Amino acid sequence: MFDRRRVPVPSRSSAMAPALAVRWALAIVLALAFALVDGGSAWAHTDLDHSDPADGTTVEQAVAEVVLTFTLPVTPLGEAVEITGPDGPIEAAIEQTDDGIVIVATPAQPLTDGGYTVAWTVTAEDGHPLDGEFGFDVEGAAPEPTATATASATPSPSASEATPTAAQPSPSPSPSATMAMDPEAAGGDGNDLAARIVARGGAAIALWSLLVAGGALAFAGFAMRGRDADDVPRLIAGVRWCGALLLGGLALRLVGRSALIAGGSFADGLQADALQDAVAGTFAWVLGLQAAGGLLMLLGVRRTVAGSWLAVAGVLIAGAGHVLGGHSNTAEPRWLVLTADIAHLVAAAVWVGGVVALAAVLRRRAREDRALDAGAMASRFGVVAAASFVVVGIAGVVLAWEILEELSDLWTSTWGIVLLIKVGLVAVVAAFGAYTHFRIVPRLAAPAETPHADAPDEHHLRSAVRWESALFVGVVVATAVLVASSVHP
Template identity: 25%
Template sequence: MKTTITPRVRTLVLLFLAVVGMLFAGAGTASAHAALTGSDPSSGVVVNKAPTQVSLTFSEKVATNNDSLRVLDPKGKRVDVGKPSNISGTTYATQIRSGLPDGTYTVAWQVVSADSHPVGGAFTFSIGSPSKTTVSAAAEQDVGGGLVGGLYGFGRYMSYAGFIVMVGGAAFVLACWQRGAGVRALQRLVVSGWVSLTAATLWLLLLRGSYTTSGKFGDIFDLNLLGQVLQTKTGASLVSRLLLLAAAALFIAVLFGAYDKREDEEKRDLTFGLAIGGGVVAAGLAASWALSEHASTGLQPGIAMPVDVVHLLAVAAWLGGLTALLVSLYRAPADNPVGRATVQRFSRLAFGSVVALVATGIYQSWRQLGSWSAFTDTGYGQLLLVKIGLVALLVGIASISRRWTGRLADSDTDTAKAETVVEETAAAEEHEPEKEHVTASAKTGGSSAASGDPKRAAQLARQQVAVDTTRQKRLRDADPNLFGLRRSVLAEAAVAVVVLAVTTALTTTEPGRTEEDAKAAKASSSSSSSSSSGALTLDMSFDTGGKDGKGIIRVDIDPARVGGNEMHVYVQRPNGRAFDVPEVKVAFTLAAKKIGPLPVTPDRITTGHWAANGIQIPMAGDWKISVTVRTSDIDQTTVDKNAQIG
């Protein structure tokens, strides 16, 4: 049975384009990785007096520029003054002009979260009374989307693919098949990985300014934006990646130059040095992602970043080595075939990589999701389930490849068999007049060319190449077990393309923990002071800053009037479950009359439920209700919200 590489390569390319197209065409706006947890004034509120500033509080620190916070009057004219500033923790504010008339004002914001992804939104508040406005719908930009967003996403995919192919291909040569350093197809594969990663890094550096600000394609070559990008954490990571790629180029030159020309005895000494140097460069390249994306923010960044580096290196060793094995099985010359020993060494390398992937993946899943429900209730969890299923499929196909490997003959037997097949092929060709004529003609091609017939010489040379190619193909297809191995490895590579696409999508998807926090924050802001049947309910988000310190406080006051009241305090985690905290305190302050704070220490009823009876409110007014919650011996915070009582 004859096989050709061209249709399979075409299938892989089409599969690659289809997956990328589906992921990025349906991606739309990039998901937010920093959530807006509060604002002053709040969304939709009507205030009697114009504020002097507008402040926004996020779930993590963000990067701002001159246009990050814009306040627009009903006609769309900006009324904010100066650059936004960080006033405390994760709260940022911009000053607004004094003497603003009554009406509805729009706050449009666009910032860059700590994990490098842009996020934006808009809301309105009113002074005096609401009015018509034409800017609220247009104020919220398509942050991270559009043409620039799609190009940036494709650049991220190509950078990951280039890293995996370059690092995995080099690791395959050093650890599994040192004779492969002289195989031209493997050389081209590793070099193409380096070129892809370098080009994608430069492309991301140019796109970064437009991607995080205007989203306009024309701003890609704006040198001012490029200068701003170079001063950010992401810009520094991309520049560091380019410097490390220069060192990687030197490593590749040695691997496929001096190393290939050494004898087997000399290679052993050089292999150790190349492995150490290459490992350091590969770890540095992996760190350029870990230091600027998900791992650098949130819980335990000091542990998460090294874990992320190990995870990326394991992916490269497995999937990049798989790509190198596939190329070797199809493109290795007949006199230097891939034997059983090589495949077995890669099998051990792949197994170790899978173990590292599982260990680091479990930690990353816990860190990014935080609860079992987030697997099905968040987009990140659903994508992660898809990735887990694909990896399981990949491992299943790999087990089939291992069975084919066990059926392969030993390397010495393979070599003897190859020589036999070559002899049989040559003998068969001697009895084929057409091929004999081609071979004979090719041998006299030099004299034909010398006699002044270059066209004939070129034709004979092409015919000889065709004969050699056919001979190589027959030799590769002579062992049915090797043929079966090639087919199963090809299937593995096809699934690996999809795994890489899903992984890239995960890096641009809002983590489950953040998504749940954002939902809680929206619920808190939307359920502002509401009175029903004389009762008052307030929801407030809190973060004590320690481990597992985020949650939501719900305060119920009944009947919310002057005189005696009953109060219930419910403390919940972001996912809605009861939060067992050691202490809760409440204080009431009426600033307009200089009353308070009036402290109240509620009694613990059950897990997450505290209550107090007979709370005396001396007069009606706009009371500030402050709640202090302690989650550990040293971690506590105070949050407050105003409410009309009486």
């Protein structure tokens, strides 16, 4: 008689493998299709649109005022506009018009024959400090008998309101022109290298802490069931460390950012004026929300996910601060970019934090000489990780389309090269995840007579998640550099 018990029944994980393979393939095809489309510069960035006099031009009459017109409203930062002529710095009164889009610098005396350099520093609506420089020449203008050059350029309280003149855009920028950029991601000389490293490192630490904390809480909620739930208290206890690490990363970022604004000097950057400039604009809200979220993560952890609702709220608040400091604060259409930014952050947290959480649970079980028994837990996480990969890919393409002006920017600009490095690392991590989910997890989920921590498949699973966690560090560092850039250089 036929014995039904000997008929092999496919496991749930094996049955789902073809469907998940189709999802992964579809995600890759969509990502490549979107990446090959040249979206153009459809959405605006904060940058210097044009100036009067224009960069690289020669003016044949005395210049009474220098007009800078930006693409979006800005806030003057520090001196805002510094004019340097043949005899040194020139005093100028600074005024803003047109709802913050135009800045007018009126010299104490009209600018006569000679070469002039204009350096400007402002803050965008999203809190990113922006700076740049352009130059022009004046020829054929008679010098003013009483014209003098002063040692510093400070606004005059009694200056009358300046009226901007008709500004003509420069037909082609000169080599001396520089693009607006956040100092945290800008290039520079060796004097500010340490400050840039500190600022970028602090941003990466804060982002890593946020992703791991959010992902660990999510992993504990959806992947750890049944016997796995016994490890939940120890896992979510690590969220406290994430909160402390996030606060430390914010402190480093603030110090590095302030030092960059102060010209690369940490001593000057710790002064009250430099720190005040560092938190100008929306960045004050970014810093405040992330700090409040980190504090709640530090203090709000309990033994269960439901009991740790304060920590969950802290993750959400810190995430809101991260989104506020990104491109979604200025890019249009605002609803689309904001939606993509939020989806990208949530999916990345579930994926990155889930991998780190899985690695932490397996490591603890191995250290305590317990059976890893990770088949069901890894299978549940694999399904969610696949969905997160799809969301990360689509949202990332939308955000990249918003940033890149031309397809060639991917390999000709620093921003594009960093993006390609990030995409490459994500692809490697995705390959590890696919191998783990389709090859290792089905074997672990199959019934075993004597499961033990030294089983080959369990060893391979531990190795795979360790590699994924390590690679995700590089992904987060690249992300921190990209987020810190208001426009690509």
